[in-house]
């Protein structure tokens with residue numbers, strides 16, 4: 001399958017306008033279009049984002065687990081990766097399916113250019129990769145062209161994720177799978193409440209430390225994301241959604257998917273403790289001891305108050321797998 005055959009409209013090379021983006025295609029209708037709902041983090045600051053978040057080994061682990069859950073997938077010949085960024089999911093997919101054509105799509109040509117430079121260095125057939133700069137909510141794929149669609153941490157960035165799922169449903173062949181990895185509301189709301197509890201117990205001097213100031217920013221960030229979906233503020237935010245299982249169940253029923261599987265990504269005895277440590281590290285480059293021992297005790301107490309089942313149900317991050325109805 002050629003990249004041009006995946007999309008229902010003509011693709012043009014962005015390199016004609018800007019040599020930095022040579023080899024990155026875009027639908028003709030997207031040339032010059034405003035990039036709505038995405039900030040400089042993924043565009044002009046792409047290099048810094050790539051350095052902070054490149055973790056192919058972690059994504060390989062998540063993708064392998066999800067592929068094990070996607071029963072009857074077979075050996076996909078054509079894979080569309082949605083919101084590929086600089087390649088955290090594309091590279092594991094390329095290794096796992098060495099004969100597949102992989103179309104990596106993203107709204108950011110800057111991130112795709114970083115991925116392109118990785119791919120051309122790979123020994124195995126760079127021509128089996130396509131790089132397409134496209135808004136996932138407007139992507140116009142031909143019907144039934146793909147065996148598998150994968151989106152690693154993409155849906156929560158989209159103003160209306162149902163549009164992305166509808167376009168995947170169209171693009172997939174009968175029986176094909178769409179696999180996503182996304183944040184979930186329940187676990188994150190518990191984390192927000194726990195951070196608020198820590199902040200309420202902190203002294204005035206402790207509130208001025210870097211760790212506590214970071215918790216304040218996290219609480220503010222969560223609070224904005226809990227505003228009604230109609231709020232125009234979401235156009236200014238990169239992180240827009242925290243999902244519920246019910247949201248995806250509604251989409252399954254409305255769009256006619258045959259199957260939906262949702263499971264937690266990081267099931268653990270101490271999910272809040274683990275996630276708080278990740279937040280400090282990735283959000284502010286802070287070590288765990290940026291918070292005092294008593295703050296960790298508050299977090300651990302909340303972890304200790306939940307049964308193993310509840311910890312799984314109240315996940316912070318989850319895999320979401322949709323299967324298109326197989327042919328009769």
Ligand SMILES: C[S@@+](CC[C@H](N)C(=O)[O-])C[C@H]1O[C@@H](n2cnc3c(N)ncnc32)[C@H](O)[C@@H]1O
Nearest residue numbers: 042083084085088106107108135136152153157
């Ligand atoms: C959290 S990053 C994940 C990137 C990559 N999948 C990974 O795991 O490293 C989210 C990605 O979504 C892209 N993105 C944001 N809004 C988008 C949109 N409307 N259409 C397509 N991609 C979008 C960003 O440019 C960014 O690459």
